[in-house]
Amino acid sequence: MARAALWTLSASLLLGLPPAAAQDVPPAPAPAPAAEAREDAPSDRERKIRHLLEIQGIRHVRRLVIERMTEGMKASVKGMPKGYAERFLRLMEESDFESRMVAILERHLNNETLDAAIAFYDSEEGRKMVRALPEIMKENMDEGLRLGRELGMRAFEEAAAADPDWVSPNEGFAVATLRYFVRCQEQLQATGSIDTDSDGTGEFGTLLKLSGSAPVRNGFRPGAGKYQSTDFRWATSDYSKTGRTLNPPILAEKYGAVDENGILIMSGYCFRIFLPDGAGRSGFVHETGPRAKPGLAGGTSTVGVDHSEVIWCAYAWPEKLGANGKRVFWVSNAGDAVRSENARARWEGTSNPVSPDAAYRDAGCTAQIAVGTVGRDGDVWRIAE
Numbered sequence: 001m002a003r004a005a006l007w008t009l010s011a012s013l014l015l016g017l018p019p020a021a022a023q024d025v026p027p028a029p030a031p032a033p034a035a036e037a038r039e040d041a042p043s044d045r046e047r048k049i050r051h052l053l054e055i056q057g058i059r060h061v062r063r064l065v066i067e068r069m070t071e072g073m074k075a076s077v078k079g080m081p082k083g084y085a086e087r088f089l090r091l092m093e094e095s096d097f098e099s100r101m102v103a104i105l106e107r108h109l110n111n112e113t114l115d116a117a118i119a120f121y122d123s124e125e126g127r128k129m130v131r132a133l134p135e136i137m138k139e140n141m142d143e144g145l146r147l148g149r150e151l152g153m154r155a156f157e158e159a160a161a162a163d164p165d166w167v168s169p170n171e172g173f174a175v176a177t178l179r180y181f182v183r184c185q186e187q188l189q190a191t192g193s194i195d196t197d198s199d200g201t202g203e204f205g206t207l208l209k210l211s212g213s214a215p216v217r218n219g220f221r222p223g224a225g226k227y228q229s230t231d232f233r234w235a236t237s238d239y240s241k242t243g244r245t246l247n248p249p250i251l252a253e254k255y256g257a258v259d260e261n262g263i264l265i266m267s268g269y270c271f272r273i274f275l276p277d278g279a280g281r282s283g284f285v286h287e288t289g290p291r292a293k294p295g296l297a298g299g300t301s302t303v304g305v306d307h308s309e310v311i312w313c314a315y316a317w318p319e320k321l322g323a324n325g326k327r328v329f330w331v332s333n334a335g336d337a338v339r340s341e342n343a344r345a346r347w348e349g350t351s352n353p354v355s356p357d358a359a360y361r362d363a364g365c366t367a368q369i370a371v372g373t374v375g376r377d378g379d380v381w382r383i384a385e
Helices: 002-015 033-037 044-055 058-076 084-094 097-108 111-121 124-162 169-191
Strands: 217-221 236-242 264-266 269-276 284-288 295-297 313-318 328-332 337-340 380-383
Touching: 044 058, 044 097, 044 111, 058 084, 058 097, 058 124, 111 124, 169 269, 169 313, 169 328, 169 337, 236 295
Parallel strands: none
Antiparallel strands: 217 236, 264 269, 269 284, 269 313, 284 295, 313 328, 328 337, 337 380
């Protein structure tokens, strides 16, 4: 009778009718004091939900999800305090997340649905599914991550290519780094730390030397002939002899991490410094690594001494075109940075490294820079802001 009265009272309230109009039944009795003691006790539906979660093996699945989240954090979250990912894992394990799941399921599942689900997971086929569930979840997450990375990168590259005003944060880093090289080269030249012809005028250097990762070059061969002569050769320097290692270095040591081709890769961009070649019509030469065996490549594999007292240049180009950036940047002893959209040359990484004369209008390190016009790489070069 009490249940009927409660149902009638609820129905009448929902329908907007006076309680007495529903049926002639006595009003529901007041709750017994014992009911208050059971106020926080789980309802029958809550017990069913917790039982369903238990037989589904949800704790194992939850553990798997949390571990994958933590792995992702370790791989992608930078600049966090040491131990952040591990603390996140511990706090997630200690949290009462199951109660939140219970509340969500309680809002969406009625007793009939819960009974049917419990009956399935209590069956042999249901238990088979529970045993397979962790591996299914793992494969789903792995495949989702792979697809997300693939489609995310594709969308990023398409959007970057379609937006002429988009500037990658890596590109800003590249320009700032090149301008930093300008200040460091000025300091190196002013100190005369490299002066292979001992004329009191310092010469410019490369990343291994500026960073103190290798001794400076000190091999010297005097030039021959007169300036007007067709057989004129500049005085040259190389690593047949070495001088001291800069201490303290002008650049941080990390800038000396060049590969065997003298290319430094940082923050998605490749960097390389070029010096004048020792040939009469001076082209370009660049350093080679590793640190333990520095060398020179390009042209005659020697540095033109007199030209290297006044000329040097450096480029920065994307490690992966589209993913890390798209523009190429150039800077020199003049201090101004220029850029190209890299639409034609498509310089990229170590597979297609930038040509040393890309930003020039003609061949050779003394040629005019292609500012506001097409360079030798086919792209238009403009002042970098």
